[in-house]
Amino acid sequence: MRDFSADHRWLSINTATLRGAGRLDTIIEACARHGIRAISPWRDQVQAIGLERTVELVRRHGLALSGYCRGGMFPGVDAASRRAALDDNRRAVDEAKSLDAACLVLVVGGLPGALAGAALTKDIAGAREQVQEGIAATLEYARSVGMPLAIEPLHPMYAADRACINTLEHALDVCDALDPLRSDALGVEGDDRAALGVAVDVYHVWWDPKLEAQIARAGRGRLLAFHVCDWLAKTRDLLEDRGMMGDGVIEIPKIRAWVEAAGFAGYSEVEIFSSLDWWKRPADEVLATCIERHRTAV
């Protein structure tokens, strides 16, 4: 396992961690100030300042993108909404490519309408079928431009509204179904990212008794991203009360050891949704804490 204690060269900042800090250009400047080498931006943040401006900022600061957030949200109640989702996912692939992201992260979607508070169907098996069809269609396009797709299994508490793929096992079953031969995304020597893989976020999967085995099953090619934060023992909100690494109960170094034993050698990306705490703090304090915890608690 890599030694993170001496520096933060393998730290990436998911820019949702700094939702309280203003626009993406401000966030990128703050990351650069702290010597951070990689980020993973969200589409709405990119759109707010423009894709070209984002590309320019990323290049000026020599930043890598450990991922791009996010595609997905495939299920819809009718053909038109599913078609619109596919079109939007093509645009997301293109943006990820413009930014040279390591992968496009897919939050696959749940029951249509549930995110707005009123599910239009309870058919989760049907939603899962639509998700698989949506990934298949997006994969075809993503493969043509060389952008790996990373299915992110979300915690089961988001099964209704955000993602109906809720375990690493299920995500890998979908990978096996759609890309049984683990096709190479790029065909570049030394870069064996698969065209379709997974994003492992400790917040979503830490509880799973099959986690170690499924990480091994994923293997190097399909482990496209590794996200960290922490599960607070007293979690007050289902979405926006994630903890800073070290403040909760997740054995993050143990999970990182499993991921690295399987061959993952990429960034450790900090993604903290926390309107209750971290989004209220100054960007410099958040980043300094991320760096310190990256060295001691990841």
Place this chain on the structure above:
Amino acid sequence: MRDFSADHRWLSINTATLRGAGRLDTIIEACARHGIRAISPWRDQVQAIGLERTVELVRRHGLALSGYCRGGMFPGVDAASRRAALDDNRRAVDEAKSLDAACLVLVVGGLPGALAGAALTKDIAGAREQVQEGIAATLEYARSVGMPLAIEPLHPMYAADRACINTLEHALDVCDALDPLRSDALGVEGDDRAALGVAVDVYHVWWDPKLEAQIARAGRGRLLAFHVCDWLAKTRDLLEDRGMMGDGVIEIPKIRAWVEAAGFAGYSEVEIFSSLDWWKRPADEVLATCIERHRTAV
């Protein structure tokens, strides 16, 4: 599948559903008033009015107990606390026996200290070992008095503080490990409850893509209890915002069909933790709604 539309003979009320309605004697009188044939009381509610008084009330109203809540909470930071948990579980078995409950429900516990908001360890694998040891010891005693133990897998969002068994698959793995021959709890003709089985609560397991297969795996002998409520698309609290059947996204009839296809023929037990809504309403309104939804949405 049994037809529930004409009456509510298979409805049981978990008395936590009426936490806002006062003491257990008041709750039992309300259930009797509504022609309810079965309840599942909580230990703290029983203790508040006394075990003997509870036994007397249950007999007077001819109530069955679809379960008794709850044993478990096995992990501890030292031998003394684990020993105390085992002693407490023996007492819970005895109380369940006095009340002639169908089973003692086990909420197995999570990381010691987490329920109080400060986990004393992050070792979830260790907690799971302690849980298995605790169930093994309790099973030996429960078998000697003929009280089936029902492991209740809890939703993964409770893995830290309430139960580190979070899928039906994991619960059944523990059953296989501790009671590989599916021993009969009672040896009574026509009653094939296993000594160790599971309580399937739709709230905890609805999201699981392996649910149907695992219910079939459990089979008639190990399906000791079936709990219903609903998952609200906009869930506002991790513990106390469960929905009334029909108000959320769970396909309850589909899951009941799976359970009954596996041979389960017991009560459908309504368990709703809802300080945000149902606990604020009068007992008669809650029970009338439970009865109506039992007939139309379960």
